Amino acid sequence: MTAKSSTPTNLRSKTLSGAEIIYRCLGLEGVEFIFGHPGAVLLTLLDLFLERSKIKHVLTRHEQCAAHMAEGYARASGGVGVCLTTSGPGATNLITGITDAYMDSIPIVCLTGQVSTSVVGNDAFQEADIVGMTRTVTKHNYLIKNMADLAPSIREAFHIARTGRPGPVLIDLPKDILLGEAPFQVPEGEVDIRGYKPRTKGHPRQIKRVAEAIKEAKKPVLYVGGGVIHADASKEVEKLATAADIPVTWTLLGAGAFPSENKLSLGMLGMHGTAYANMAVDECDLLIAVGARFDDRVTGKVSEFATKAKIIHIDIDPTAIGKNLPVEIPVVGDAKQVLREINKLVKRQKRTLWHKRVDRFKEDFPLTFEAAEGGPIKPQEAILTLSEEAGGDAIFTTEVGQHQMWAAQYLQVSFPRHFISSGGLGTMGFGFPAAIGASLARPDKLVIDIAGDGSFQMVLQEMATTVQYGIPVKVFILNNYGLGMVRQWQDLFMDRRFSEVGLEVGPDYVQLAAAYGAKGLHIEDRCDLRPAIQEMIKTPGPFILDVKVDPDELVFPMVPAGGANRDMILNDPRKKKPKGRLSALPDN
Amino acid sequence: MRQVFSILVNNHAGVLSHVSGLFARRGYNIESIAAGPTENPEATRIVIVAFGEEETLEQIAHQLRKLYDVLEVEQLQYNRSVTRELVLATVSADADKRTEVLQIANAFGANIVNITDNTVTLEASGNDHKTRILIKALERYGISNMARTGMIALPFDEMTDEWEPLA
Ligand SMILES: Cc1ncc(C[n+]2csc(CCOP(=O)(O)OP(=O)(O)O)c2C)c(N)n1
Ligand SMILES: [Mg+2]
Numbered sequence: 001m002t003a004k005s006s007t008p009t010n011l012r013s014k015t016l017s018g019a020e021i022i023y024r025c026l027g028l029e030g031v032e033f034i035f036g037h038p039g040a041v042l043l044t045l046l047d048l049f050l051e052r053s054k055i056k057h058v059l060t061r062h063e064q065c066a067a068h069m070a071e072g073y074a075r076a077s078g079g080v081g082v083c084l085t086t087s088g089p090g091a092t093n094l095i096t097g098i099t100d101a102y103m104d105s106i107p108i109v110c111l112t113g114q115v116s117t118s119v120v121g122n123d124a125f126q127e128a129d130i131v132g133m134t135r136t137v138t139k140h141n142y143l144i145k146n147m148a149d150l151a152p153s154i155r156e157a158f159h160i161a162r163t164g165r166p167g168p169v170l171i172d173l174p175k176d177i178l179l180g181e182a183p184f185q186v187p188e189g190e191v192d193i194r195g196y197k198p199r200t201k202g203h204p205r206q207i208k209r210v211a212e213a214i215k216e217a218k219k220p221v222l223y224v225g226g227g228v229i230h231a232d233a234s235k236e237v238e239k240l241a242t243a244a245d246i247p248v249t250w251t252l253l254g255a256g257a258f259p260s261e262n263k264l265s266l267g268m269l270g271m272h273g274t275a276y277a278n279m280a281v282d283e284c285d286l287l288i289a290v291g292a293r294f295d296d297r298v299t300g301k302v303s304e305f306a307t308k309a310k311i312i313h314i315d316i317d318p319t320a321i322g323k324n325l326p327v328e329i330p331v332v333g334d335a336k337q338v339l340r341e342i343n344k345l346v347k348r349q350k351r352t353l354w355h356k357r358v359d360r361f362k363e364d365f366p367l368t369f370e371a372a373e374g375g376p377i378k379p380q381e382a383i384l385t386l387s388e389e390a391g392g393d394a395i396f397t398t399e400v401g402q403h404q405m406w407a408a409q410y411l412q413v414s415f416p417r418h419f420i421s422s423g424g425l426g427t428m429g430f431g432f433p434a435a436i437g438a439s440l441a442r443p444d445k446l447v448i449d450i451a452g453d454g455s456f457q458m459v460l461q462e463m464a465t466t467v468q469y470g471i472p473v474k475v476f477i478l479n480n481y482g483l484g485m486v487r488q489w490q491d492l493f494m495d496r497r498f499s500e501v502g503l504e505v506g507p508d509y510v511q512l513a514a515a516y517g518a519k520g521l522h523i524e525d526r527c528d529l530r531p532a533i534q535e536m537i538k539t540p541g542p543f544i545l546d547v548k549v550d551p552d553e554l555v556f557p558m559v560p561a562g563g564a565n566r567d568m569i570l571n572d573p574r575k576k577k578p579k580g581r582l583s584a585l586p587d588n
Numbered sequence: 589m590r591q592v593f594s595i596l597v598n599n600h601a602g603v604l605s606h607v608s609g610l611f612a613r614r615g616y617n618i619e620s621i622a623a624g625p626t627e628n629p630e631a632t633r634i635v636i637v638a639f640g641e642e643e644t645l646e647q648i649a650h651q652l653r654k655l656y657d658v659l660e661v662e663q664l665q666y667n668r669s670v671t672r673e674l675v676l677a678t679v680s681a682d683a684d685k686r687t688e689v690l691q692i693a694n695a696f697g698a699n700i701v702n703i704t705d706n707t708v709t710l711e712a713s714g715n716d717h718k719t720r721i722l723i724k725a726l727e728r729y730g731i732s733n734m735a736r737t738g739m740i741a742l743p744f745d746e747m748t749d750e751w752e753p754l755a
Binding site for chain 1: 598601602605606609613643647650651653654655656657658659
């Protein structure tokens with residue numbers, strides 16, 4: 001009997017180039033878009049984009065924006081964003097975007113070209129130790145030194161980026177790896193990394209304790225963050241809030257995790273949160289944090305934060321729990337899975353007294369601004385009007401500054417992934433490229449970047465990208481001719497000495513749009529606001545609406561840095577009769 | 589609080605700086621760090637002795653566990669582990685003091701590795717307590733040069749409830 005040797009199909013492997021292996025691996029991960037900017041080391045990989053269409057390369061005008069576009073794509077789609085740059089300056093230009101993704105737990109994979117392995121470490125032309133530089137701002141990073149590591153590392157990188165607490169992963173690709181050849185076979189089975197096993201299932205005993213604490217609480221508050229959106233747990237939050245009758249507040253990154261029109265919603269909390277959210281948290285006896293990390297912009301002075309409350313903290317990242325303040329009931333796990341288990345144990349409850357109290361906070365301390373007939377456009381009313389005209393289906397991104405806080409306060413956001421903002425790092429110039437990424441991820445949606453003039457000027461070269469690819473992003477500039485948020489601090493804490501915050505010289509945004517081949521409009525009268533917004537929405541393609549707003553307007557409420565949330569400044573102290581402070585409210 | 593971390597990591601370039609960087613970012617000085625191969629050629633054991641507040645050290649342990657290349661983190665307790673350090677020290681010892689120094693070395697089981705007209709260089713190993721007392725005893729004569737490996741440690745495998753650790 002002769003034994004016939006045969007190779008099972010899955011073990012048969014072809015020899016492919018490094019560039020080809022990368023392209024195939026990205027295809028296997030479901031990548032649709034790569035945001036990038038070329039360089040000589042990438043030639044063989046770039047060449048593949050000429051004839052193939054499975055993955056589209058989007059040529060950005062600056063690498064920082066490639067990273068932000070990847071973030072915007074990831075945040076709008078729930079998938080992993082990908083960017084690709086050359087070695088040296090191409091790679092270092094990514095660092096702000098990578099750090100932004102790290103701070104806000106956004107899954108992106110960054111591919112960087114590198115000089116050949118034989119000269120790595122020699123200060124070769126356009127060499128930068130990007131792996132060393134990004135070690136503290138990536139979940140993990142790789143310098144590929146062997147062809148055999150290429151495909152497995154790419155697969156691991158996507159796994160690490162999207163699982164557990166998501167985040168950026170960088171893969172540094174030396175030129176000889178891109179040019180080299182290796183056998184390739186489609187990998188099978190689960191990725192298994194010995195040192196990386198995120199826990200997703202909450203401990204049953206802890207979940208029981210949570211349910212009991214909810215049952216016993218008289219004045220509970222749910223405090224939800226970006227983790228709820230990453231875990232796709234909005235429905236579970238809504239179910240818990242409704243069943244146990246709990247008011248809900250959110251962080252900047254949590255906006256959209258709970259519909260702002262729901263009567264249980266308190267809006268955003270923290271430094272520029274609503275007074276009623278901060279008051280409810282100050283008074284609550286149980287604070288249920290889900291996928292949030294007690295950032296200092298949220299807590300104010302930590303020792304004065306939620307002092308009457310027992311704290312439950314549900315988070316996939318054990319290092320986030322107990323980091324800033326002590327937690328009575330920690331639950332490590334995926335927000336969706338944990339909340340599902342909790343929801344099974346929670347019985348319907350009504351908390352009439354607590355809601356009466358919260359309603360009183362809302363009535364007595366609403367968000368307010370004053371717009372005078374014939375006066376300048378107030379940024380708040382611009383956002384309210386935009387929100388009405390755009391409707392609940394639009395996706396909003398923001399830059400960083402006053403406009404961002406007004407957007408967080410006044411936009412109606414009904415769905416997760418519809419509000420995209422740079423929270424942890426607070427990166428000016430994030431919103432516009434993020435909007436481009438979001439628009440590619442959700443071509444069916446109206447995507448609007450709520451911009452400050454200062455922030456937009458950091459990234460406006462990407463107008464070319466929107467025109468080249470026909471990406472219909474709308475840039476809604478709240479133009480106060482200055483770096484408003486810094487100016488606000490000078491106004492309140494530096495005796496109105498306005499140093500280095502004026503942007504009197506800026507481009508004519510209508511001409512700027514035209515220069516890139518896009519449309520634009522400029523307004524400064526209140527009566528033009530609604531029609532201009534309507535025109536922006538109905539004009540196809542990219543559009544800049546330059547809204548000249550009152551440069552003297554400040555964001556309130558405001559908790560002074562380092563102060564207790566309880567002592568927030570409610571109204572503009574420059575105007576007469578401030579409405580008072582939270583501590584003035586008598587207990588019922 | 590003083591804490592001994594025993595950290596098993598992948599034997600990859602850059603891991604040591606990543607691990608020590610976590611301590612540095614929190615502003616905690618590492619008192620000693622020792623790394624070396626293990627029974628598994630792909631893994632390295634790093635032993636770090638650090639001072640800090642308990643919560644911060646706890647937080648650092650959590651953060652270490654998050655690193656891809658970190659396979660295990662153990663916070664060792666003194667009475668449940670064996671710790672050792674190697675010390676090399678050159679001590680001033682003129683002819684009239686030499687006998688005293690050699691006696692001390694002898695009492696601590698230290699080996700003499702070099703003797704000159706006015707110095708003695710010795711090699712001693714032991715746990716924290718022993719090396720500290722030895723160094724203190726030698727300081728009286730003047731230590732002109734010293735090198736220490738930093739502590740290495742292993743937890744005890746316990747056999748029975750009544751079993752008593754030896755060191
Ligand atoms: C890249 C970057 N540089 C500096 C800052 C500090 N900063 C925070 S807000 C702000 C002003 C933003 O101005 P603008 O975009 O016009 O928004 P506005 O506050 O005027 O609405 C500055 C400079 C930052 N957040 N990001
Ligand atoms: Mg501005």
